[in-house]
Amino acid sequence: MKKRFLIIIMAFCFSPLLFGQEIDPELTEAWEPVPEKVTPGIFPGSPPSDAVILFDGKGLSQWRKTLVGYGGSMAEVEKVAKIRAAMTEYEEQDAEWEVKDGAMIVVPGTGAIETRRAFGDIQLHIEWLSPVDPGKTGQGYSNSGIFLMGTYEIQVLNSYENPTYSNGQAGAMYKQSIPLVNACRPPGEWQYYDIIFTAPRFAGDGSLIKPATITAFHNGILIQNHFELKGPCIYRGEPHYVPHPEKLPLLLQDHGDRVRFRNIWVREL
Amino acid sequence: MKKRFLIIIMAFCFSPLLFGQEIDPELTEAWEPVPEKVTPGIFPGSPPSDAVILFDGKGLSQWRKTLVGYGGSMAEVEKVAKIRAAMTEYEEQDAEWEVKDGAMIVVPGTGAIETRRAFGDIQLHIEWLSPVDPGKTGQGYSNSGIFLMGTYEIQVLNSYENPTYSNGQAGAMYKQSIPLVNACRPPGEWQYYDIIFTAPRFAGDGSLIKPATITAFHNGILIQNHFELKGPCIYRGEPHYVPHPEKLPLLLQDHGDRVRFRNIWVREL
């Protein structure tokens, strides 16, 4: 009985050409466009040939002190948007963070830094390290943040055996999306994020056409799975979208802790 | 003039606490759920603590010869679905591919293999290598495929300086989605895919609630960005969804070439 059944199955299985031959397979071949060739880096995590290198351990030439910052509430976000719209020219100020042993280090009090260049949809690789400080807890332990377009924050924090609110731990889209798992290494060890970010699209009248989305990996482990952002990541209140340019700088937060970053690169999508 | 403008900006920038203090930031803290802890692997690409190891170089215990295969046309896909529905028990047959030097190798003629275990939404890491054969071209050069749920194929092919139709090259969702870029290494070198796959959802009556999606990286470079599949990846004709179980085995194709695979693991999402 079982054997006969098997034989029937096998017949199906090994005769894939018996069915549907009336349809020419060439009809569904697409020969254009031909994808552009990109040479991968030698090591997993090292930049591919088309990457924009934002930090290779040697200096902060790709970064400047942010002049407009980010907003902690919707009121602030709106003011930031207005300032941006009003700004036509300004003197760029160099980033004042420290560079040491191939890493850049937040110098508390010098303020957030942002890329001189603006980006929209990107693939981002960034490595970070929480300095060890047993006296610190919760949001006070190695807090920083990666603000995509200076607006949408993936949290940087020591979340290894350091409880805090779940939508504020490492890998959270701050106050919007809890990471799928906690993939944090202990403070003192290097960690990395690999991020796919799609910028929001706004209509001419400023209304939202499509929200921003993020997919993120923490140390190679999926923590955000195509999450649709509700608007800017803010500290107080509920977010909603405020229209902004198609490209904006990537910003790294100074939250008072000497968090380190290294090996930062993006690919524009 | 410029200076005064700067001062205004700086005022905004360094006074984040001036705005919106009426809203208590604790209102938007979510303390539950607490994400499960997962320990990352030592090396980028090595399995995290919660991974199901499908191949670690030592044997094919996680794999079997497929008994139902995949369909090359919608007619075949539907028959496969019927067989699956009819099957209540059968003897599993061991995979007959070769294991050598820490890799598993397609043995042409032995047929596709599939995991003994079934999966739905997954993160997948898989490494593959096209053997060098200068005489081969197009679809004939190192062809294999990774069929998510035995149905949705990401193409495996030598696409380094080997033109073929774009929706059939390495990293294509076969005949549905051209990869964003060509990140192929030359034949003979190891390559890797990191994949986030979300299974389609079907209603009780078999109608589609939500299509399957895929995000894929080839050698660390984004090649599929949350692509919504149109249905099974088929050789002939246009695809449409056919309902199937929530979990199905992962299948690797025998397309007649001695393609190698290694370091295969999944995380269930």
Add this chain to the structure above:
Amino acid sequence: MKKRFLIIIMAFCFSPLLFGQEIDPELTEAWEPVPEKVTPGIFPGSPPSDAVILFDGKGLSQWRKTLVGYGGSMAEVEKVAKIRAAMTEYEEQDAEWEVKDGAMIVVPGTGAIETRRAFGDIQLHIEWLSPVDPGKTGQGYSNSGIFLMGTYEIQVLNSYENPTYSNGQAGAMYKQSIPLVNACRPPGEWQYYDIIFTAPRFAGDGSLIKPATITAFHNGILIQNHFELKGPCIYRGEPHYVPHPEKLPLLLQDHGDRVRFRNIWVREL
């Protein structure tokens, strides 16, 4: 003038077959022995096919509590040698160190641990991490040690911006050989040693035939270049050789600090 000179040189350069043809090149071919095949690991630092895995993150089955320890002075070393010679059987006691997040951690007060298996000449890969503790200094900051044959110590210590005597810093052959450079990463980060150790050879009467030698890399950087050890690495006094068996366990020191180790393997040479 210059041109003519060049031509002469080029004539030498491109006529390698003009000279010495009287000697048959086959005379200097050696076809035996044929070296054994070893398959390398996938990642740099992951174990090759012929490695003895001493710790893969999952447990301490390869280790035991040491019963004889090591000596801090020549008097002690000699007593240890006598005890070893007298021991014919004893109950092995399990190592009491902690295993967490894929690492093993010194539990201060539980004592040194050693491999159940004994080794002579080896290639050793071992990764270690100094926990951060800003209050500590000098030899008090993350002190441990890797005792080859339970006798010849390569120092484990935080030597990143933590001065101590040079022949006692990380990578020193303790009190015998200063490392060539200081390749230490900051405390909190994983580091690795790759070591080639050749055991000393003793004559039947216990006299030294050949001293032990060590070549060591710290984070991939050469720090000991075929150093000839003067005898056991001791805390007090000048060392000299004391004869011992051809193979002895590898020992890891409990020096009171919660140093972590992981990914430990050896190849017997």
Add this chain to the structure above:
Amino acid sequence: MKKRFLIIIMAFCFSPLLFGQEIDPELTEAWEPVPEKVTPGIFPGSPPSDAVILFDGKGLSQWRKTLVGYGGSMAEVEKVAKIRAAMTEYEEQDAEWEVKDGAMIVVPGTGAIETRRAFGDIQLHIEWLSPVDPGKTGQGYSNSGIFLMGTYEIQVLNSYENPTYSNGQAGAMYKQSIPLVNACRPPGEWQYYDIIFTAPRFAGDGSLIKPATITAFHNGILIQNHFELKGPCIYRGEPHYVPHPEKLPLLLQDHGDRVRFRNIWVREL
């Protein structure tokens, strides 16, 4: 009985401070010199802070066509030495090898290339790849060589399932030292050597004071363990030392096969 024995042992074991207290441990502390700090690369195999980068994938600026080459017999070696001694100035000719996909490739017929800079004792990292060519065998399959000081050759060859004389296979010190094991990956895959080379020392009268030595790892596996070279690595006849300068260029051989190299760096010891 056994228990009492154990207690005695434990007494030895846990009382390291009972012995030899008469000797002050500070007497054997060496505080000078303080080893220079070197920052390791991010990835295993990536260059440390003090490395001379010889090839980073982007061009051949560090290389030139060799003007004197190497010798295939002692007669040739001696002529090469005479030419070197006679050369006071010459026009450097650019290396004519190909650069593609981050690798440099031997262009058969263009001749060996050598570094513009000269080196003595070094740590060398170099990656290489044998192109696949099933028609080739023995010494004819992906032959090249790395000539330390343009004189002492570690063999580059496909030695994966490709028999040849053992002292001429990959990792051999050509015709002098068989590699300890065969750690070769298949052709088409990248491989790497990590090498510690100590130059020979000659007296003022040209007599040998100390032979050259080499320790080498192939894909992380020890293959040469402080081997003392007998002289130049030659094709015909028995080698003996011919005096040469303290530093000489590193040379890569054109043996007619399109072998690839990448990620080449040295540290001067």
